[in-house]
Amino acid sequence: MISFIGPLSLLAALFFSLIQGIVPLAGWWKQNPYLIACARPAAWGQCFFIFLAYLFLTISFVTNDFTIAYVAANSHPSLPLMYRLTAVWGAHEGSILLWVFILNLWTLVFSLLPNRSQLMPLTIAILGIISTAFICFLFFTSSPFLTASGFSQGKDLNPLLQDPGFVFHPPMLYTGYVGFAVTFAITQAALIRHVFDAEWARLARQFAIAAWCFLTLGITLGSWWAYRVLGWGGFWFWDPVENASLLPWLTGTGLIHLLLLTEKRGAAKKWAVVLATCCFALSLTGTFLVRSGVLVSVHSFASDPARGIFLLGLLALLLTTSLILFLVRQPSTSVFSFPLLSREALLFLNSAMLFIAALTVLLGTLYPLILDALDLGVISVGAPYFNAVMAPLTLILMLFMGLAPRSRWGSGSLSALWQSSWKKMLGSILLAIATLWATSEGFHFAAFISLALSFWVLSSLSGSTRKLPGMSFAHAGFAILVIGIMLSSLLSQEKEVRLAPGNAAKVGPYQFFFIDTQGIQGPNYRGIRASFDVVKKDRHITNLYPEKRIYTVRDMVMTNVDIHPGLFRDLYIALGEPLEQNAWSVRIYYKPFIRFIWLGGVLMVLGGLLSLTRREI
């Protein structure tokens, strides 16, 4: 049944998306208000049918309908209900459906805004065109409603994805990615109309901020998921797929700063248009990298060359049309000038630096792919590359970040800034030295610089929290994130040991006693649970129960780590493999300040939300 009505609702949605994409544009061309007015109802129709398709797929997961090939490949009767609901986006087909669904939700939100200018129907039309392309992609290359026969049981969801972090990570990330489609569409609509007023900048900025909030939350959740599930205790691996999500984040961060400049001052319009286009192009590149199978990584499970070519073609088409549109209808050049340390200059500088940062990450991500495509050998670009180029960029950025709250529109003199901030600078340098002296032996230059700059950014925010709450929270979040990264990488201790019950290992100030192991049985896995007693100076801290699981359907071994979290330190145990005489290889971490990383991410999201709801100057 569903294999019949599912594709049917996709076709209906395709029909509506075509109307939504073509009719308002034709109406604008002919200056016919009736045709232009088609935009909103068509968008609602499309949204309804995509919602139906999504609902049908969810129903077939809930009812274990294994006649649907996608369900058979990603579910199992023993899979808990929560994971059956999230398995909808557990693989390629469903996640593209989710992508389109989220695009429709954004369009719905946008179409409900009270807005009387022609910017709105044109934006909805552009969104319709994007949606048409993705529904075609879904329908012709990756339909989730294909039938399968002969499955009485499914093949189960990939065990890596059976985790609470996974419930929210992909939808948040996609909402972020797709949100930039709205900013892109608003900008393209402005290009078509050739009107670049404050309304355009404000609207684009609001949607960019909303998308940015989701993207930030998505990346934060993804990092938290990787930390707990992959069992390596890291929070960021510079894996190409992670980079794919960082790229639109970097340009998006630049964009929301730059659009403020455009909105308030009417300056840098061309650059804003380019950046908005880049943002969405990078979101699409991310989708392409993850979904085409050109990368082998944690996330790219299914691969099919036809899909990659389709997405690449889409990306090329998008870039060429928007480039042509830009060349034909670009905003007129206007001469603006501002002093070097004015707020305008800082906002502009920020966007330029973040754009450069995005380019460096893009280069490191694509370089191996390009070499491979040209048959010049298979290489990989390691994490040290990204750390080496991102660290100086981030630090320079933070130096300017500390100046931001004190800066003024239209004026800026070095001496005035120096007067108001030298005390804070000195204070943060002293505080950084004190922190390093208290926590670690030896002097680490990089740690010192980044701590001092983080404290400098934090201290510069005092007094501006009421006037600029959004910026204050976001900047504070970033500083706390940097503190977390620096201190956790500097102070964390790791031990890989061979332990048998009765043995103990000392990591950091903590003693870990291996007590015993026992067998466990879960709904769709069996395994072994070890119990550890953690003691600090004869004081009992906690018990930890790391597990080793075998997911029976896929015959896949998983490490289920156990963590004792704390604001200032995490204790983390992962079981390795069983060795002779009841012994196990065990990986134990003592990770101070690692929570600051995710705390910083959440604060940034909060800052974004605040600046959405409150008007700032």
Added chain:
Amino acid sequence: MNKHHKRRIYFLCLFAAGLTLAAGLILYALKQNINVFLTPQELVERRLPSDYHFRLGGMVKPETVFHEKTGLGVRFIVTDLKHEVTVHYTGVLPDLFREGKGVIAEGHLNQNGVFIASQILAKHDENYMPKKVEKAVYS
């Protein structure tokens, strides 16, 4: 040349300087941090300088994984069905490390031709096989 033009030129210079600095840093960093990926076959064909750091990819040869009696040392053979290389690694192996499955190890060769791995990469897909190895094994 008025004030506006001067400011613009300042900005452009600043921008160009930043770009050059970034480009320099990037190229330097890229040169330092590239890991070449080789299969056992290519290892035989090429003469590598000693202490050359690279990634070795292949299949873990079944029934060759040997854990040492004490500590976490482990020894196994990586093959592409044409040539074999013995790998030594100390530490916890990733979950998806299995006999007969694909593996990527990062490290260098010692004087005896044993590959000393500093890291075994976890590729989280149960059927993962390095592309090159897949070509070699299935063709």
